[in-house]
Amino acid sequence: MSILVYLEHTEGAVKKSSLEAVSYAHALSSKVGGEVVAVALGNISFEELVKAGSAGAAKVYHVADEKLSVGIIQAHANAVGQVFQKVGANTLVLAKSSLGDAVAARLAVQLKAGLVSNVVELPETEGGYTVKRSIYTGKAFAETSITSDNKILAVKKNAINLKTDGGEATVEKFEANLEDKDFAAKITSTDQATGEVLLPEADIVVSGGRGMKGPENWDMIEDLAKELGAATGCSKPVSDIGWRPHHEHVGQTGVKVAPSLYVAVGISGAIQHLAGVNGSKYIVVINKDPEAPFFKAADYGIVGDAFEVVPKLTEAIKANK
């Protein structure tokens, strides 16, 4: 039985979280056997597709239908479902993401598959099939058994180290049999920042809160982010007032990030904000109030005025290169 991995891509590049999902599938196959096969939809180059090989896939199916270049949920689910049947898979692995969630949910019904989301470890397969997943927005874990034959695992970022020493993957075209009704939801246009590090994918995130005083002061955050190769984020009030775009809003009701490093500048550290960052490996907090709750969740902290500390920190990082 093979393991199928659903690859997402943006701006022509396979997403790192999808390659992590391939690495996860590879580690899973070492445990339970089976070939790792990946599937990508829409316009994407051969050079990008073979990256799945380095991450651990033996084969990549490419459904090159131009119409699938955008994430139409129903059409993606049906195309992936057809590849799943074709390769005789019993497990689908994908990266947790807004498109991934939506596609996986439809497939769970189609394939009668138990779907576990936010998976943080490889499953325990002795006498059953138990997966550890993150719940309560990172505040707890649940050991969940899947009782169906087919299984879908949506893997949380940083659950596994990215494998880069896999082999060559063969790339094969696959024609999906899609109907008009699969495209009933029409994407009329897209507004997407280009050339930026995507927040949910970023390995380092620099976020600003209401302590930044206004949107005109974001240069400071952006300079620091640039020096670190980081994505920028913000707290909820900051996106509510419109200082920053909504897709940068981190927390309980926004993006959940799991970077290696999260730098919080002028953010108080309300429990709802922390819910979005508790998957970070290291947290740096810069806040002028020594009592700010964020310090309790931080690894490193600087008590001081952001307007003084941030430019100095940016310079110090630059000097250290």
Next chain:
Amino acid sequence: MKILVCITHVPDTTSKIQFTDNNTKFDKTGVQFIIGPYDDYALARAVELRDQTGGELTVLNVGEAETEPTLRKALAIGADKAIRVNAFPKDAYFVALQIAHYAKEGAYDLILMGRESIDFNGGMVHGMVGELLGMPSISPVMKLDIEGQSAKMAREIEGGKEYIEVDLPFIAGCQEPIAEWKIPNMRGIMSARTKPLDVVETISDETFSQVNAFQLPPAKGAVQLIDKDNVEELVRLLKNEAKIL
């Protein structure tokens, strides 16, 4: 237009998460339950759409009797009637089966819910209901307008948004800023007491997964404070200790 909004009954976002019975049950001691924040956005937009286009707004929850105050709150916010499917929500598929059944029976034009629940964070019920009913499912939706038989919406994608058009009926998983949360007023609270709240039984017991036990993450160590006039020290720690730079 007939609108169905599916809501979860979840611990308030400030709750301390703890477990009892040998880590097999959520500890409700001192915990306040609320309408899931994303579901609350869906409900707020549904109330606006119902007020605009007329019709009827039903809220549905799959849960035991303890969730009724949460359904009453949704009635106070503006829903016209409530349905409680009388069962402990065992897994996402189980919940989706119940919703799909009652959604079909009620022939709703629009089915809204939150993008995910804040207890299990699955984000899958909307997609499952869509597949069960053979309807488009779109999530996470941050803007939604209805014009006649079709809808225009914005869906958040990583780093931006995409604009989508689709005909009714469909299912959407909602998030901010689709509408502002509504706080029930006195009139709403009074009228909620007499609005219908029907309790119905499950139509299937099928599940694909089950939770065996819970765990809490290990406690975080104390913060290392660095002097604001010595940011070089932070750079050194990030390089040598955290091995990030």
